[in-house]
Amino acid sequence: MPEAPTTILLMERAGRMFGQRRAVADICLRADAGEAICVVGSNGAGKSTLLALAAGILAPDEGTVTICGERLDRSRQVRRHIGYMGDAPLVYDALSARENLLFYGRLYGLRHGSQRTDELLRQFDLHDRSDDPAGALSSGMRRRLDLARAIMHRPRLLLLDEPMNSLDPHGRQLIETLSAELCRTGSALVWTTHQPPQPSPMTGRVITITDGRLDGNLDAARANCRSDPEQ
Amino acid sequence: MRAFAAIFIKDILIEMRLRQVAPTMLVLAVVLVAVFGFFLEPAGREQAGQLSLAVIWLAVTFAALLAAERAFAAERESRTLSALLAAPMAPAVLLIAKCAFVLLLLIAVQALVAPLTLVFFRQTLAGPPHWLLLAALLGDVALALVATASAAMVAEARTRGPLLSVIALPLLVPVLLVVTQLFAELGAYGFSPRAAALTGVLAMFDVAFFAAAALLFPHIMEP
Numbered sequence: 001m002p003e004a005p006t007t008i009l010l011m012e013r014a015g016r017m018f019g020q021r022r023a024v025a026d027i028c029l030r031a032d033a034g035e036a037i038c039v040v041g042s043n044g045a046g047k048s049t050l051l052a053l054a055a056g057i058l059a060p061d062e063g064t065v066t067i068c069g070e071r072l073d074r075s076r077q078v079r080r081h082i083g084y085m086g087d088a089p090l091v092y093d094a095l096s097a098r099e100n101l102l103f104y105g106r107l108y109g110l111r112h113g114s115q116r117t118d119e120l121l122r123q124f125d126l127h128d129r130s131d132d133p134a135g136a137l138s139s140g141m142r143r144r145l146d147l148a149r150a151i152m153h154r155p156r157l158l159l160l161d162e163p164m165n166s167l168d169p170h171g172r173q174l175i176e177t178l179s180a181e182l183c184r185t186g187s188a189l190v191w192t193t194h195q196p197p198q199p200s201p202m203t204g205r206v207i208t209i210t211d212g213r214l215d216g217n218l219d220a221a222r223a224n225c226r227s228d229p230e231q
Numbered sequence: 232m233r234a235f236a237a238i239f240i241k242d243i244l245i246e247m248r249l250r251q252v253a254p255t256m257l258v259l260a261v262v263l264v265a266v267f268g269f270f271l272e273p274a275g276r277e278q279a280g281q282l283s284l285a286v287i288w289l290a291v292t293f294a295a296l297l298a299a300e301r302a303f304a305a306e307r308e309s310r311t312l313s314a315l316l317a318a319p320m321a322p323a324v325l326l327i328a329k330c331a332f333v334l335l336l337l338i339a340v341q342a343l344v345a346p347l348t349l350v351f352f353r354q355t356l357a358g359p360p361h362w363l364l365l366a367a368l369l370g371d372v373a374l375a376l377v378a379t380a381s382a383a384m385v386a387e388a389r390t391r392g393p394l395l396s397v398i399a400l401p402l403l404v405p406v407l408l409v410v411t412q413l414f415a416e417l418g419a420y421g422f423s424p425r426a427a428a429l430t431g432v433l434a435m436f437d438v439a440f441f442a443a444a445a446l447l448f449p450h451i452m453e454p
Contacts (some may be wrong), residue, residue, distance in 0.1 A: 055313075056317055076319050092241070093309055103237055104318075106234070107315070108319065
């Protein structure tokens with residue numbers, strides 16, 4: 001009997017309100033190891049909130065978020081499995097590309113941060129500009145730097161919010177190749193876009209979000225988010 | 232500890248590069264001391280001593296508000312707060328690192344302002360030095376804690392400057408009253424029983440402010 005895939009992300013009926021406005025509700029989502037999920041939705045549909053809940057940046061008002069079997073609200077350490085890239089680069093303009101990566105490496109307690117930094121700077125074609133302040137890089141380069149930051153600690157769950165924004169074809173190719181590589185090595189990828197995704201290795205399963213709710217039959221979605229098939 | 236050091240060193244590096252806070256703090260503190268020094272004419276030596284203490288702590292308080300207001304500026308301007316909140320560290324680590332950065336700036340300002348004030352008011356430093364240092368440190372920690380936690384609350388507000396003063400200053404009044412009295416007591420009588428009691432009160436302020444800030448901080452910081 002084949003071994004069941006490891007569940008990396010499990011969101012069970014997660015919801016979040018901002019004041020009187022419900023941003024997302026009843027989110028049931030499961031991402032297994034090696035799986036890529038693309039969440040498609042228009043502006044304001046709740047894509048960024050969904051990713052922020054999965055990243056632990058926002059706490060859900062209802063429901064739960066579990067990463068690699070641990071509830072996100074019960075353990076801070078489980079966050080080391082998460083790599084999050086927001087819709088804008090989360091890098092410090094006053095620090096160089098190298099310093100940004102080293103900083104995040106230290107934040108995640110990496111032992112060989114310097115080595116990993118060099119590796120990523122080369123991988124993302126940033127080694128020539130590694131000592132320039134991040135604020136002096138082009139928007140595409142900042143985006144690549146941000147992705148390098150998000151995967152600095154080799155996360156098992158990579159969350160990318162509109163990752164293709166501001167990227168040239170080379171940058172897109174880089175993200176697609178890298179995402180496919182991450183999935184191949186057992187990580188899970190959840191990414192958002194407001195445009196229908198083109199077929200690519202990172203597209204994977206496509207889910208639509210509308211008005212804060214994932215589309216599709218709710219019962220089927222709930223069944224899909226059970227971590228144990230026997231339940 | 233690594234996360235604390237990473238954030239603390241990062242803030243120092245950014246400040247050394249951009250010089251956004253320290254010069255403003257120093258200028259403000261020196262101007263305050265100079266204005267009070269030139270225009271106030273204390274009636275006697277005792278009054279001059281009390282006035283000099285009040286001026287030192289007033290200058291440090293305003294410097295603390297300035298420093299704290301900028302403490303979250305890098306995160307606000309580059310929107311990196313999300314990345315910090317997603318990191319595997321307790322939110323209190325972020326608070327402590329920011330607080331340590333503000334404290335460092337305060338100590339630097341105080342090291343300049345205190346001798347300058349004593350010169351303006353023709354005073355000498357009186358009292359046991361190690362107790363004076365401890366009192367200054369306890370006072371600075373309270374200022375840094377209250378100012379930093381208040382700055383975190385108003386970090387996303389448009390009118391954060393005025394809001395910060397409205398929230399932090401009422402909380403700082405008791406600290407300022409105790410710390411100035413403690414300095415006066417240490418100067419007049421050395422480490423007396425009253426000075427010991429005032430030191431205890433100041434330490435209790437620090438503990439209470441830290442506990443309150445650490446408890447509230449995770450709720451304050453969530454976007």
